[in-house]
Amino acid sequence: xxxxxxxxxxxxxxxxxxxxxxxxxxxxxxxxxxxxxxxxxxxxxxxxxxxxxxxxxxxxxxxxxxxxxxxxxxxxxxxxxxxxxxxxxxxxxxxxxxxxxxxxxxxxxxxxxxxxxxxxxxxxxxxxxxxxxxxxxxxxxxxxxxxxxxxxxxxxxxxxxxxxxxxxxxxxxxxxxxxxxxxxxxxxxxxxxxxxxxxxxxxxxxxxxxxxxxxxxxxxxxxxxxxxxxxxxxxxxxxxxxxxxxxxxxxxxxxxxxxxxxxxxxxxxxxxxxxxxxxxxxxxxxxxxxxxxxxxxxxxxxxxxxxxxxxxxxxxxxxxxxxxxxxxxxxxxxxxxxxxxxxxxxxxxxxxxxxxxxxxxxxxxxxxxxxxx
Numbered sequence: 001x002x003x004x005x006x007x008x009x010x011x012x013x014x015x016x017x018x019x020x021x022x023x024x025x026x027x028x029x030x031x032x033x034x035x036x037x038x039x040x041x042x043x044x045x046x047x048x049x050x051x052x053x054x055x056x057x058x059x060x061x062x063x064x065x066x067x068x069x070x071x072x073x074x075x076x077x078x079x080x081x082x083x084x085x086x087x088x089x090x091x092x093x094x095x096x097x098x099x100x101x102x103x104x105x106x107x108x109x110x111x112x113x114x115x116x117x118x119x120x121x122x123x124x125x126x127x128x129x130x131x132x133x134x135x136x137x138x139x140x141x142x143x144x145x146x147x148x149x150x151x152x153x154x155x156x157x158x159x160x161x162x163x164x165x166x167x168x169x170x171x172x173x174x175x176x177x178x179x180x181x182x183x184x185x186x187x188x189x190x191x192x193x194x195x196x197x198x199x200x201x202x203x204x205x206x207x208x209x210x211x212x213x214x215x216x217x218x219x220x221x222x223x224x225x226x227x228x229x230x231x232x233x234x235x236x237x238x239x240x241x242x243x244x245x246x247x248x249x250x251x252x253x254x255x256x257x258x259x260x261x262x263x264x265x266x267x268x269x270x271x272x273x274x275x276x277x278x279x280x281x282x283x284x285x286x287x288x289x290x291x292x293x294x295x296x297x298x299x300x301x302x303x304x305x306x307x308x309x310x311x312x313x314x315x316x317x318x319x320x321x322x323x324x325x326x327x328x329x330x331x332x333x334x335x336x337x338x339x340x341x342x343x344x345x346x347x348x349x350x351x352x353x354x355x356x357x358x359x360x361x362x363x364x365x366x367x368x369x370x371x372x373x
Contacts (some may be wrong), residue, residue: 027154034138161265313361
């Protein structure tokens with residue numbers, strides 16, 4: 001991850017102070033702004049009863065629950081050990097003081113993932129520093145802290161400017177069919193299903209977005225990514241928006257950390273948290289008609305379609321050959337709202353290309369099929 005813009009830090013600091021309820025316990029974004037009062041609880045990362053991380057205006061980090069200020073002899077907040085790699089990659093010999101870990105230059109670890117260990121509680125965290133003010137500039141710092149292991153599916157994803165969008169590490173592979181990335185001078189797209197951003201869609205294929213948290217969104221809130229941010233994705237940096245994958249009926253809260261402007265390399269980053277609360281009415285029922293690509297395809301002779309209905313409607317599938325002749329008809333009858341599957345068996349058909357027309361009430365979609373025997 002590259003250094004994130006100062007504009008984001010200011011936006012995120014304000015946002016966190018106003019909207020602290022949106023962050024999950026196992027995925028914490030903490031900020032102490034420059035010159036903020038370190039004796040105030042809101043500017044202390046109270047991880048446990050005995051570890052409260054903060055910083056004075058011109059010192060390094062310290063644990064205000066157990067000490068009055070930074071101690072050069074310790075080089076770390078009391079009760080903490082640090083490793084300059086992820087917790088998964090660290091071993092017992094990796095852990096040292098905070099100062100020894102960053103080699104006297106905390107700015108050098110901005111954007112990297114390091115490990116924090118609390119030996120008294122045997123707790124581990126992955127920590128990504130997003131800012132650390134130098135010298136006498138007010139003692140500001142901020143980071144993203146993730147519990148290891150975490151019961152919450154919280155992903156911090158980054159595609160740096162000019163990074164190769166065809167590489168897996170620069171694609172947020174949310175499901176088998178949704179891999180979010182971005183070319184150098186375009187908006188987001190789903191490289192699992194399209195070659196690049198499509199202005200006609202305004203969204204990565206298979207995604208819908210709402211300009212509020214999932215808890216506050218309803219079925220009318222969801223639209224394309226571009227319509228959601230109004231043509232200026234930088235305006236939603238620091239805000240939490242909702243991402244919906246209709247083909248899988250999955251919801252996520254997404255907080256954008258950065259989004260580079262046009263022709264600046266296509267960088268972007270966000271925190272993506274799964275929303276699993278079952279008290280969301282729009283999670284229990286799909287918000288629109290959807291039909292996923294049949295699997296497998298090519299097939300022989302059986303393939304399966306998955307579809308979702310927001311209401312009860314009659315459902316049918318008609319299969320046509322390349323000459324437009326109907327060769328197969330499946331009448332599902334009236335199906336209730338929700339997620340369904342239908343299996344197509346083509347044992348009596350010859351190998352070749354076919355087209356399946358799916359109809360659900362007034363919704364209709366055509367898919368190309370390849371039968372190989």
